[in-house]
Amino acid sequence: MHSTKQSTSFSESINRKVNDVIKPPITSSRRATTIGNIARGSSAVNNLSCNIRSVTTSAMMTSSASHPRFQIQRSPNEINTNISNGLPSVKPPREVTIRVKFIRLGEVITLQEKFFAEIVIEARWLYDRTAASWNPNLYVKNAIGDIKQEITSELVDTLDEPIYLDDSTHDVIYVWEIRKVVGTFWEKLELNSFPVDVQQLSLQIVTKCPTDECILVENRFQPSMVNREAFLAQQEWFLYEHIETRSTITTEDFSFRPIRQSTYLVTCYVARRPGYFYWNVYLLIFLITVIALTVYGVAPELPQSRLQITCTLLLTSIMFRWSVSRLLPPVSYLTLLDKYTLISLVFISLNSIWHSIIGYLIRTMNVSKSIDNYVLALFTIFFFLYHIIMAISLCQALHHRHLMLENDRKYASKLAGMFETFAQGHHAVQRFKDRQNSSSASLFL
Template sequence: MPRPRGLDGSCPCEEIIESRWLEITESRGIIPCEEKIPETPARHLVTNPGHRQVKNPENNSNNNKNNNNNNNQTAATAKPQAGRSPSNLDSESTEEPTPVPTPVKEGSEGKATSTNEFVSWVFSPTSPEQEEEQATDDVEAQAQSTEALRRLTEKARAKLEQPEDEIPAREITTSVVVPRIFNINTLEQHFSAQVNITMVWPLPVNESESAPEPANDDGDWIPVWTPKYRFRHLLEEKYGFAHYSTRWQGGQRWIVAESEHLVVISEALELGDFPVDCQDLNLQILSLIPTTWAVWKEPEDSELIQLDMHHCLLNDFDFVKECPFTFRLYASEHEARTASRIDVKIKLARKSFYYILNVAGMVFIIASFSVASFAIHPAAIKERLATDFQLVLTCVTLKLLLGQMLPPLSYITLLDFYVISGFMFVAGMTVTHTIVPMWYVSKKDVSAVTLSPLSFLEEAAFVNDDGSNFRVCISCWMAFNVMFVLYAKRKAHSVYSKFVAEALAEQKFH
């Protein structure tokens, strides 16, 4: 086939080949020849040796037709040059070119040889078989990508069109370990706890979830989907950490989420029986994902709840030996949705000895001191009242100290009742020391402007009545304390027994 030429009879390929040849020879230090580089039949011209241009074999026939038309049009419109005719041009273009030797510098024979090899490689033609094979590979790759995209689209459409009730929920095996409970604050009504939660669910077999092998896991992997939950009545989370890993079990791969939390939980305490009360510390974990998507279940090979009682600092509490805690795993309705929930109730009984000794014991001693004022002569009203008022102020101080042990309450606790009773006894003694002497001694007899009488006829009766008053007051005070101690012991036993019975019934029910 004749090579296309320009209007002046020159071949555009020759100019490109010549410029390329000059660049190569200059870079390799070869002396260029005065004559032009002979024409080399090239199927494709490639400027970058690393990327060879490949044409689609289906378009070869069309390209050949277009080239023939262009050649005919160019040959018809081109002007013949001197000594040359259009027929000579066609004949010259079909002749095989004669290689022309290229002079080179001394010592550059190797460079010239390598340059010729490079030029022959650049302009080497591509066989039709290679073009056809490349085109076939491109068509197959495009068909595979189209098929993969179609499958993903159909899968996504089917998932969107599937009713919500038919989508299977993830089953998450959940276990909770409470290694430590501490800082139970009765005044501020909160407690601190360390909670470790372990959740296990199967690794989804799809393109969206992939995990490294256990041997290659560096600890930084986080799954695409993770369970979400929160602690109810949470005041503060001082520390939180989660670690994700995988393991093989039963021929299936599972995702294991291990989280550790240090939380401060608010707890409304029932202090009506203080200091012989029993309390429930509620630790409630609520799932944020509805049960239609994720359901918590108990593990088969371990306990749902574990409590380490040896590392707990309970202050003035102690665990109920018969039932240290109860738990329940169920689906609860919260905020117009149903979600999994775990309730853990830690059963505690207060140690009342501290409060009996430091509060009730002090009130008993101070109130009993008011009886000592009977040692003063009943007519010395001033001295007796001074002693009584000092004891009243002391009782008020103890009541203020007790207020710092308990939060503001709308009811009276058992210890409040005893403190108020001691205060009322001291107040009653003060009233007695004021009123009884007025039956025997008038204000004239003890006037501040006249001298006191040297003798008093009813003094003996006055002293005897004051002694009787002393015996009545001390008897009432002692009887009250005995009755209160018996009542407090019976109350403590009743509260503890009822609390244990409810705990056992609750655990048996769940």
């Protein structure tokens, strides 16, 4: 009997272990329980939200139905109006009119590409009582070093008469700012047609405000002007009367966020007086090149004498070219004067090479001396041919000055139309014609 009970208990223990193995693990049962609880919780939440939504909808419908304007249907235009009224209003940028006066122009330094000027910048904008201290903060971008500035401002009306804030009779009030600037300014010079070049002297007036706040425009009622009587470099340059203006937008990248700024460009024009270079450069190089042709008067049996003369002329031309190149900045292109001097150097060098060749041929091969005459004729034709080409190029460069004088005439007529009386305008045009006739000779010669 004892053995039977032991076997029964042993079999029961084995059955319990088997059942424990067949049962799912504790983690699975816990996960199933958790998922069931979440499902029951989410269904309860959904039922609760549906109940709340239904109650809220019914309450809104009840309150709207009880409202007296419930039956009024809203039009799409009314909806768009309400939407637009909700957006913030954007103010347009302020327009600042600019007028520039070149009071005095000083020396134009070609080698350093800069010029000295004394200018007056007149800025005008509408006065806003809500932003009385607003200012465009103008400055000249191409100024070099420290410049002197004097700034004054006042409130004026449409007739430029000064007014006061307590005067309520004026509906339109302007802020008139006068900025006097004295200093040196940088300008990139175009020297392709040197020494008959026409240069532009520009001022880049920039505001520190972004374009969505301020833009610079031209003053159409009072155009910019230049004082030709106070031009200090009249012996070297000819100053034109017309002024060109242009408004553009530049980007200031030297900040964390690039700012687009309004820029106002004012340009006056000067033409170099080429008379000095005609007599001291072109004429001397022409004489040196002509002397290279006279070397053929020496017998070809004496190449040492010919080479001595031509090498002396070649060294003289090289030294002369270096002295002229010191007047210009080291540009990467050739000017008209550079082309003429280089062709002259090549011409003298080719003559030197031929003198050494003809001496060798006569001494070793007994070549006839008549071939030297044919070569002389060939070099003479080449000499006159390249001089004609250079003269045509010079005339084409001078033609640009005729166009600039025509722009001066149009600008004088424009200014004459702004005078109050016909007599004042006629006098201004006649004064311009007299000055133009007296300065034509010095402009082209």
